[in-house]
Amino acid sequence: MTLDADLRQRIIQSVADGFDDQIAFTQELVRMPSLRGHEHPVQDLLHRSLQSRGYAMDRFQMDHAAIAAHPGGSKISDDHSDAPIVVGIHHPREEAGRSLILQSHLDVVPEGLHDMWSDPPFSAKIDGDWMYGRGAGDMKAGAAANIFALDALRRIGLQPAATVYVQSVVEEESTGNGALQTYLQGYTADAVFIPEPEEEMLVRANVGVLWFQVQLRGVPKHVREMGEGANAIDAATRVTAALRQIEAEWNADKANHRHFENETHPINLNIGKIEGGDWASSVPSWCNIDCRVSLYPGHSADDAAAEITDRIAAFAAADGFLSNNPPKVVFNGFYAEGYVLEEGTEAEAVLGRAHEAAIGAPLKSFMTPSYLDTRVYALYNKIPALCYGPISRNIHGIDECVSLPSVQRITAAMALFIAEWCGLEACES
Amino acid sequence: MTLDADLRQRIIQSVADGFDDQIAFTQELVRMPSLRGHEHPVQDLLHRSLQSRGYAMDRFQMDHAAIAAHPGGSKISDDHSDAPIVVGIHHPREEAGRSLILQSHLDVVPEGLHDMWSDPPFSAKIDGDWMYGRGAGDMKAGAAANIFALDALRRIGLQPAATVYVQSVVEEESTGNGALQTYLQGYTADAVFIPEPEEEMLVRANVGVLWFQVQLRGVPKHVREMGEGANAIDAATRVTAALRQIEAEWNADKANHRHFENETHPINLNIGKIEGGDWASSVPSWCNIDCRVSLYPGHSADDAAAEITDRIAAFAAADGFLSNNPPKVVFNGFYAEGYVLEEGTEAEAVLGRAHEAAIGAPLKSFMTPSYLDTRVYALYNKIPALCYGPISRNIHGIDECVSLPSVQRITAAMALFIAEWCGLEACES
Numbered sequence: 001m002t003l004d005a006d007l008r009q010r011i012i013q014s015v016a017d018g019f020d021d022q023i024a025f026t027q028e029l030v031r032m033p034s035l036r037g038h039e040h041p042v043q044d045l046l047h048r049s050l051q052s053r054g055y056a057m058d059r060f061q062m063d064h065a066a067i068a069a070h071p072g073g074s075k076i077s078d079d080h081s082d083a084p085i086v087v088g089i090h091h092p093r094e095e096a097g098r099s100l101i102l103q104s105h106l107d108v109v110p111e112g113l114h115d116m117w118s119d120p121p122f123s124a125k126i127d128g129d130w131m132y133g134r135g136a137g138d139m140k141a142g143a144a145a146n147i148f149a150l151d152a153l154r155r156i157g158l159q160p161a162a163t164v165y166v167q168s169v170v171e172e173e174s175t176g177n178g179a180l181q182t183y184l185q186g187y188t189a190d191a192v193f194i195p196e197p198e199e200e201m202l203v204r205a206n207v208g209v210l211w212f213q214v215q216l217r218g219v220p221k222h223v224r225e226m227g228e229g230a231n232a233i234d235a236a237t238r239v240t241a242a243l244r245q246i247e248a249e250w251n252a253d254k255a256n257h258r259h260f261e262n263e264t265h266p267i268n269l270n271i272g273k274i275e276g277g278d279w280a281s282s283v284p285s286w287c288n289i290d291c292r293v294s295l296y297p298g299h300s301a302d303d304a305a306a307e308i309t310d311r312i313a314a315f316a317a318a319d320g321f322l323s324n325n326p327p328k329v330v331f332n333g334f335y336a337e338g339y340v341l342e343e344g345t346e347a348e349a350v351l352g353r354a355h356e357a358a359i360g361a362p363l364k365s366f367m368t369p370s371y372l373d374t375r376v377y378a379l380y381n382k383i384p385a386l387c388y389g390p391i392s393r394n395i396h397g398i399d400e401c402v403s404l405p406s407v408q409r410i411t412a413a414m415a416l417f418i419a420e421w422c423g424l425e426a427c428e429s
Numbered sequence: 430m431t432l433d434a435d436l437r438q439r440i441i442q443s444v445a446d447g448f449d450d451q452i453a454f455t456q457e458l459v460r461m462p463s464l465r466g467h468e469h470p471v472q473d474l475l476h477r478s479l480q481s482r483g484y485a486m487d488r489f490q491m492d493h494a495a496i497a498a499h500p501g502g503s504k505i506s507d508d509h510s511d512a513p514i515v516v517g518i519h520h521p522r523e524e525a526g527r528s529l530i531l532q533s534h535l536d537v538v539p540e541g542l543h544d545m546w547s548d549p550p551f552s553a554k555i556d557g558d559w560m561y562g563r564g565a566g567d568m569k570a571g572a573a574a575n576i577f578a579l580d581a582l583r584r585i586g587l588q589p590a591a592t593v594y595v596q597s598v599v600e601e602e603s604t605g606n607g608a609l610q611t612y613l614q615g616y617t618a619d620a621v622f623i624p625e626p627e628e629e630m631l632v633r634a635n636v637g638v639l640w641f642q643v644q645l646r647g648v649p650k651h652v653r654e655m656g657e658g659a660n661a662i663d664a665a666t667r668v669t670a671a672l673r674q675i676e677a678e679w680n681a682d683k684a685n686h687r688h689f690e691n692e693t694h695p696i697n698l699n700i701g702k703i704e705g706g707d708w709a710s711s712v713p714s715w716c717n718i719d720c721r722v723s724l725y726p727g728h729s730a731d732d733a734a735a736e737i738t739d740r741i742a743a744f745a746a747a748d749g750f751l752s753n754n755p756p757k758v759v760f761n762g763f764y765a766e767g768y769v770l771e772e773g774t775e776a777e778a779v780l781g782r783a784h785e786a787a788i789g790a791p792l793k794s795f796m797t798p799s800y801l802d803t804r805v806y807a808l809y810n811k812i813p814a815l816c817y818g819p820i821s822r823n824i825h826g827i828d829e830c831v832s833l834p835s836v837q838r839i840t841a842a843m844a845l846f847i848a849e850w851c852g853l854e855a856c857e858s
Contacts (some may be wrong), residue, residue: 116714209710280762281638282825283701306771
């Protein structure tokens with residue numbers, strides 16, 4: 001059922017009425033430094049927040065063996081989080097509408113050098129329309145929106161007329177194994193909605209992502225005999241150049257990938273971290289580079305990984321030094337494939353109406369060249385996977401912030417979406 | 430006085446008679462992991478060893494302010510060792526001969542990746558003619574030789590007829606401030622002898638060394654917006670290329686530097702350590718490279734440092750990204766100039782005779798392109814500075830080892846040198 005204009009206005013007003021509380025809760029989330037492996041307290045806060053609202057609760061660990069056995073399982077390194085996954089469950093009195101998963105992730109990426117930030121990175125400071133902090137946009141604002149969109153309906157005596165799972169995961173920034181575990185646990189629905197910071201647009205297509213570390217070893221020598229010593233840092237520079245060739249070839253193939261044809265540079269290879277050597281005066285004996293590369297939808301992680309491994313091996317075989325010291329390639333995180341949200345789903349049509357009612361303009365869609373947990377739902381649950389959320393600045397960067405007026409708009413759009421997708425019934429009270 | 434053949438043979442035999450003990454003491458030194466800042470116990474062992482032999486003892490700290498004020502003072506970073514300097518002092522009954530400093534250093538460079546070593550890096554394992562271990566060659570064998578050369582004379586009832594200082598320092602591998610402190614403390618003599626692992630040859634000329642860190646900052650971004658983000662690791666690669674130009678220019682000037690004309694590549698720039706970025710999926714916001722470069726004798730540290738700083742600044746000004754994020758250059762260790770041991774000194778003639786008697790071939794000299802503490806004595810004490818020591822393999826590398834037959838030969842040469850340089854008198858007993 002489409003919503004009548006009066007109900008739409010009451011829902012939008014109810015989101016506005018709850019927005020001060022929503023901001024305060026978002027700040028509480030942002031203030032917790034939930035870096036990888038350190039998401040326990042923020043997940044427990046989510047658990048308390050959902051439980052106190054009366055949702056049935058489930059909390060479970062990631063199953064390393066099951067993840068490893070699944071084609072969508074990313075590689076588990078020593079850095080992998082063991083924080084639990086939290087699900088709050090709403091059951092309607094009568095299962096009349098379409099069920100829904102509202103997902104968020106509460107892990108955040110490293111904050112970078114603190115002295116580059118205008119305020120401490122977990123300050124949650126509000127300045128004008130913007131709330132600042134690592135994770136403010138990506139995606140603690142969305143995590144709060146999941147809860148407060150449902151709260152807005154309750155405030156006017158309504159609740160979804162279908163099962164809704166509010167799923168809070170971790171490991172979104174490094175493997176996507178948290179979202180995969182909800183699938184392995186058996187959670188599914190008629191659609192999933194993830195309010196990542198997507199500039200009030202819908203993600204039409206999304207790349208896969210691989211993480212890998214190239215481990216180079218040199219033969220250390222006294223610097224006085226530098227000519228004889230192999231330099232592992234220089235070797236890393238040469239291997240990086242070889243990797244840039246793969247990146248260039250994959251980008252050159254963009255015409256063959258729908259939704260990516262018009263992107264200037266759809267495939268990004270990032271050398272995100274480097275560590276090598278022990279001492280200025282010794283020729284460095286080792287160097288590790290941590291890399292992240294994206295894949296077009298349809299490019300299998302196994303094929304891409306094999307191509308990377310083979311190309312590095314071939315480059316090394318032809319390199320004077322590396323031929324005697326072949327580098328090791330270790331896939332140590334994301335091993336995830338891309339997806340396309342095919343046009344024409346009913347879920348997208350419902351979101352289009354909700355967006356237009358809340359924001360006053362037609363819904364736009366776009367391609368985003370970064371990992372998203374929606375890939376689990378698109379590829380394995382095989383359900384419409386909507387990734388749509390607020391305007392942000394500098395996610396993963398310095399002075400990350402999220403637009404609070406935008407958060408309010410997209411929360412209204414989410415509440416309207418839930419109302420139409422799930423249908424509504426009167427609250428139990 | 431030159432030594433008669435019979436006395437020479439008695440000295441050589443006495444070194445042989447004490448060599449098992451010398452090996453055991455060398456192993457004791459090698460087993461101590463005296464990395465930078467961790468030389469306290471090995472310096473205390475030296476102190477006990479000298480004191481138990483009856484030497485007068487002095488032990489003192491490095492004076493940071495005095496070092497900073499001296500033109501030969503290297504830069505003091507947070508990593509600077511505060512282990513003490515130890516001096517054992519022999520005074521003759523009658524000051525008849527020429528005084529002498531026997532110096533060694535007991536700091537060692539990092540051992541590198543343990544899994545690349547055949548045996549643990551501080552094993553001091555003996556296999557055939559070789560003793561293995563980090564520091565075995567550089568220069569714990571020499572440190573023991575200083576003591577056991579004097580012991581060999583005592584064993585036959587003789588001692589130097591002049592003051593001898595046995596000086597054990599630290600910070601040789603990173604600043605040379607330990608040796609400088611002995612100068613600042615007032616220690617000097619008619620010559621200095623440092624048994625570094627120099628392949629049974631005399632060092633004729635030696636480079637200066639500078640350490641510096643280039644600190645690069647980028648503007649971190651989500652990798653999905655990589656094109657907008659400045660990548661600090663890529664910037665480090667570009668700066669390295671600019672530094673390689675300085676290295677090439679300095680090498681091209683070798684014809685103007687006596688003793689360096691025939692070296693293929695006398696000036697080495699080593700990028701010894703690199704660290705940058707936090708996370709595979711974030712464009713790295715920072716990268717630091719630790720560099721070591723050598724200087725011809727006569728090239729002032731200040732001039733070289735200014736040239737490096739200015740060239741990096743000029744390169745950065747012309748670089749699209751770096752012009753907005755100028756790198757910082759921090760001199761954080763060696764700030765030391767090179768020296769030449771001029772030919773024709775009496776000290777060299779005495780060593781020539783000692784070498785020929787112990788080893789049976791004429792003494793050769795050579796240029797060595799690495800830092801040596803002898804620079805302090807050559808440049809500031811202005812005394813003949815002899816650097817001469819045993820055959821080694823892989824110093825600063827994996828499976829560092831020292832030739833034990835060579836250690837015995839050079840210990841004999843040292844004992845003969847001491848006997849002729851200082852003269853001899855009967856031991857007090």
